[in-house]
Amino acid sequence: MIERIDAKLRRGERLDLDDARCLLDDAPLLEIGALANEVRRERHPGGVVTYVVDTNLNYTNLCDAYCSFCAFYRPHTSTADDAYTHTVDDMMTQIARAQAMGCTTVLMQGGLNPDLPLDYYLAMVRETRARFPGMTPHYWSAPEIYEMAKVSGLGYRQVFEALWDAGQRTLPGGGAEILTNEQRRRISPLKMDADEWIAVHRAAQRVGFRGTATMMYGHGESVDDRVEHFQRVRDLQDEAGGFYAFVPWSFAPGGTPLGRKLGGLRAQANDYLRIIAAARLFFDNVDHIDASWFSEGKKTGQVALHFGADDFGGTLFDENVMQEAGHYVRTSVEEMRTMIREAGFTPAQRNTHYEVLEVFDGAPLPA
Ligand code: SF4
Numbered sequence: 001m002i003e004r005i006d007a008k009l010r011r012g013e014r015l016d017l018d019d020a021r022c023l024l025d026d027a028p029l030l031e032i033g034a035l036a037n038e039v040r041r042e043r044h045p046g047g048v049v050t051y052v053v054d055t056n057l058n059y060t061n062l063c064d065a066y067c068s069f070c071a072f073y074r075p076h077t078s079t080a081d082d083a084y085t086h087t088v089d090d091m092m093t094q095i096a097r098a099q100a101m102g103c104t105t106v107l108m109q110g111g112l113n114p115d116l117p118l119d120y121y122l123a124m125v126r127e128t129r130a131r132f133p134g135m136t137p138h139y140w141s142a143p144e145i146y147e148m149a150k151v152s153g154l155g156y157r158q159v160f161e162a163l164w165d166a167g168q169r170t171l172p173g174g175g176a177e178i179l180t181n182e183q184r185r186r187i188s189p190l191k192m193d194a195d196e197w198i199a200v201h202r203a204a205q206r207v208g209f210r211g212t213a214t215m216m217y218g219h220g221e222s223v224d225d226r227v228e229h230f231q232r233v234r235d236l237q238d239e240a241g242g243f244y245a246f247v248p249w250s251f252a253p254g255g256t257p258l259g260r261k262l263g264g265l266r267a268q269a270n271d272y273l274r275i276i277a278a279a280r281l282f283f284d285n286v287d288h289i290d291a292s293w294f295s296e297g298k299k300t301g302q303v304a305l306h307f308g309a310d311d312f313g314g315t316l317f318d319e320n321v322m323q324e325a326g327h328y329v330r331t332s333v334e335e336m337r338t339m340i341r342e343a344g345f346t347p348a349q350r351n352t353h354y355e356v357l358e359v360f361d362g363a364p365l366p367a
Contacts, residue, residue: 002027005281006035015282020230023278025223029270036277036308043287044310048359049345050288051336052352054105054138054314055098059124060085063111065143067188069177069219071255073111085113088123092131094318099132101317102333105352107172108139112191118152118159122166129167136352137167141174142200146192156203164207170352171204173212173247178221179229187219187258198236205242210353212245213237213286217275218267219251219258226275230282237285244354245288245311248275249295269300273307280308288354293331293339302343311354312340312347 001022008015015023023032062083063073074083086094095106106128121140128137140148140163148159177184179194192200204211213233217226237243250267253259280289291309293301294316301312315331331339337360340347348359 002031002035005032009035009039009281014284017227017231020227020278020282021223023281024226024230024274029274029277032277032281033273033307036280037306040280040289040308040310047345048348048356049305049310049312049340049343050348050350050354050356051312051340052105052314052350053102053333054107054352055101055103055317056107056109056314057091057094057098057318058110059091059108060110060113060116062113062115064114065112065188065191067191068258068261069187069216069251069253069256071252076111076113076115085116088120088127091124092127095128095132095135098317099135103315103317104134104349104357105136105138105314107314107316108137109141109144109172109174112143112147114147114151116147116151118148118154118162121148122162125163125166125168136170138170138172138352139168141172142197143175143192145171145200145204146196156200157207160204160207160209164209169209171201171209171211173201173214173243176214176229177216178219178225179215179232180221180225183221183225194232198232201236201242202240205236205240210242210244212247212290213243215246215248215275216251217248218271219253220262230279234283234285237283241285243286245290246279246283246286247290247292247313248272248279249292252295269296269303272296272300273304276304276309277307293336298331298339302339305340305343305345311350312336 005019061072061074062076062085064076098106125137145159149156176197181193184193215229253262253264253266276289288311289309290311290313291301291304292313315333315336337347346361349357351357
């Protein structure tokens, strides 16, 4: 089977769903890794691995979706000490700190808080653009867009037009988990289904937004579910072409009802490397495959760079969502560069649009 996939790739043919199933199921890991590495080197010659200096801020942890895999949220009616919704001004103070740390991107996400009007989100974008012109507001996942549409009574397109007018240009790919309606009903029955996630990103891309597609795996889904997820992402990319990258990570079970049900087990590195390699081979229409030093550990992230990934993700200075699930890991810009160099590549800082800002073999890129 792997020979068939190899031959197809050499003829420049697109892989089909049977190929994806083979890659995601039982094809020899090291062989698909070597193939993915070869394809990655063809698509991204020069041995450069990019990263972005960013932070992940949360504006509210109040949420009415109660996803079984989430340790971050507090019920939306909660008045507990650790339940919060920050004002726009509070968030600007946090962004000022991020700017002082050298961030070029702020990823901002929160719970689905039905008490927040659309104006709150628009003001967040507008104020960010006005006060921090060098900072990219990479805000809100698809479920938050769904919430904005719900509270405002507007369609997705109108919400995106309003966000665009406020100054937003990119949309993070969070909230995808596994894009099958059946699996989403099992793990997050109150949250938007797979069709809606696709509809949100389709609307975003039609307005002109670019972004990423993510996948959270390792919570009891089947290989066929993963194949369907791959298919839906590739199909939308064929149609609208707005995904810069595909970013997978494993479910962090700590402190979650779903984690307890699954016995606290977390997917292993071999599973991660298989998904990275399969993604590089299957997504002939997505430029970048992101390795994650953050979610899978620094060493696994480095190995993923030899399994088809060409990007090392962000510095994520303030990540709290996975931290609530007992997953704590931090880095610095210097360590990011060192990890990339140690893995045998040249580090390069990029922006949210995956444009290289500076290559760290010494000299800055010419203007
Ligand atoms: S994953 Fe998001 S939508 Fe689901 S409960 Fe957590 S904060 Fe709410």
